[in-house]
Amino acid sequence: xxxxxxxxEAPDPLRLFQLMVDHAEFNVTQPGLAQMYALLAxxxxxxxxxxxxxxxxxxxxxxxxxERCLRHGVANGALRQGIDCNAVxxxxxAVSDGFQxxxxxxxxxxxxxxxxxxxxxxxARTLTTDGRGLAVDS
Numbered sequence: 001x002x003x004x005x006x007x008x009e010a011p012d013p014l015r016l017f018q019l020m021v022d023h024a025e026f027n028v029t030q031p032g033l034a035q036m037y038a039l040l041a042x043x044x045x046x047x048x049x050x051x052x053x054x055x056x057x058x059x060x061x062x063x064x065x066x067e068r069c070l071r072h073g074v075a076n077g078a079l080r081q082g083i084d085c086n087a088v089x090x091x092x093x094a095v096s097d098g099f100q101x102x103x104x105x106x107x108x109x110x111x112x113x114x115x116x117x118x119x120x121x122x123x124a125r126t127l128t129t130d131g132r133g134l135a136v137d138s
Contacts, residue, residue, distance in 0.1 A: 013073035013127070016066065017120040017134055020096060024113040027100065035104045038097070063089045070127075079127045088127070095119055 011019070027034040044055040066089035073079035096116060103112035121133040 010065070010068040010072040013069050013079060014124055014132070014134060016069045017124055020092075020120060021113055021117045021134070024096070024099070024116045028103070028108065028112060031104070031108050034100055038101055038104055041097070059093070063093055066092055073127070077129060080129055083127060088123075092120075092123070 010016075040051055041055050043049055044051040046052065063086070067085045070079060070083060070085035070088055074081060074083055074085065099112050099115050099119075102115075103110050117134060125131050125133040
């Protein structure tokens with residue numbers, strides 16, 4: 001997913017959204033890993049946890065990358081001016097992680113990729129200058 005490209009050039013925001021959906025589709029094929037990640041991330045909120053610095057830094061990098069993608073979209077005219085790119089980046093990550101938790105709690109019986117696609121499509125329609133969302137056939 002896009003996590004491997006955090007230091008790369010920021011892709012188009014709609015491309016990023018699609019990459020996030022692709023990653024959610026991968027995660028449902030790896031239930032043990034997805035659940036382990038969610039558990040470790042929650043436990044690492046304790047500053048004394050050995051993984052605290054790792055998860056804090058990772059979240060900062062992911063938010064920063066999403067924010068760069070959004071700023072890139074604003075700069076090239078794909079996204080509306082005046083967007084609080086940091087706030088939207090944090091919202092996206094919160095929704096994505098929250099959906100992953102809900103999926104884990106459902107025993108994998110809830111359509112996490114579909115829910116994420118729907119959320120990111122609605123978000124894209126509010127952020128893009130032309131009201132475009134995610135392509136239905138992607």
